[in-house]
Amino acid sequence: MVEEQIVSRGINDQKVVDAMRAVPRHNFVNKNMVHLAYTDQPLPIGRNQTISQPYVVAYMTSTLELNEKSRVLEIGTGSGYQAAILAEIAKDVYSIEVIEGLAEKARKVIKQLNYKNIKIKIGNGRKGWREYAPYSHIIVTAASEDIPKALLEQLDIDGRMVIPIGHSSWTQNLVLVAKTKDGIRREKILPVRFVPLIHEKKISRRRK
Ligand code: SAH
Numbered sequence: 001m002v003e004e005q006i007v008s009r010g011i012n013d014q015k016v017v018d019a020m021r022a023v024p025r026h027n028f029v030n031k032n033m034v035h036l037a038y039t040d041q042p043l044p045i046g047r048n049q050t051i052s053q054p055y056v057v058a059y060m061t062s063t064l065e066l067n068e069k070s071r072v073l074e075i076g077t078g079s080g081y082q083a084a085i086l087a088e089i090a091k092d093v094y095s096i097e098v099i100e101g102l103a104e105k106a107r108k109v110i111k112q113l114n115y116k117n118i119k120i121k122i123g124n125g126r127k128g129w130r131e132y133a134p135y136s137h138i139i140v141t142a143a144s145e146d147i148p149k150a151l152l153e154q155l156d157i158d159g160r161m162v163i164p165i166g167h168s169s170w171t172q173n174l175v176l177v178a179k180t181k182d183g184i185r186r187e188k189i190l191p192v193r194f195v196p197l198i199h200e201k202k203i204s205r206r207r208k
Helices: 002-007 014-022 031-036 054-064 081-089 100-112 149-154 200-206
Strands: 043-046 049-051 071-075 092-097 118-122 135-140 155-165 172-180 183-192
Touching: 002 014, 002 054, 014 054, 014 081, 031 043, 043 100, 054 081, 054 135, 054 155, 054 172, 054 183, 071 081, 071 149, 081 092, 081 100, 081 118, 092 100, 100 118, 135 149, 149 155
Parallel strands: 071 092, 071 135, 092 118, 135 155
Antiparallel strands: 043 049, 155 172, 172 183
């Protein structure tokens, strides 16, 4: 997987390549999908959600430019796979998932694989996680029409955020947001396709 899908497509950040080699992706997919765990595609994880394609996980992680001091906020824990990749490189990972069942499943796998630097919270990621802010990096793994204000606030000066922005699933772009003391800079970097980042009003009926 790593040679064919990651390195050959130009991802040469050694920390990311090592992390992609270290994390057992088959632990994060459903039992009936294990034979497809290392293939070049997103896979269903239940509740209409997906674990992202390995290349997209690697690309987003490499765009963040993490180091061993990074404190990362992830919105959309899903299977917990992206959180594990982040945790291989960063100091601490805080991840928020709105669907309780997925958060619980992810917590189990994370524990089983012995990651001590990942915390998972159930809630609306659009609000961020104030308790541990500011974050040096933020990664949003569901598509939003806007950049949620709370996330911009909770991003540290000189911090970087990656977020898929777009209205429909066909017109999303991964956007890199860089925050400096002089303001915010945004840059479109890759067309992508993510499930939507859901809003407060829809949450109560999706949660359980
Ligand atoms: N990063 C995941 C894939 C994420 S799929 C992985 O590695 O497997 C997107 C996830 O975002 C879904 O699990 C979905 O339930 C979650 N999500 C959608 N809207 C959300 C919101 N407002 N707050 C938190 N999580 C949300």
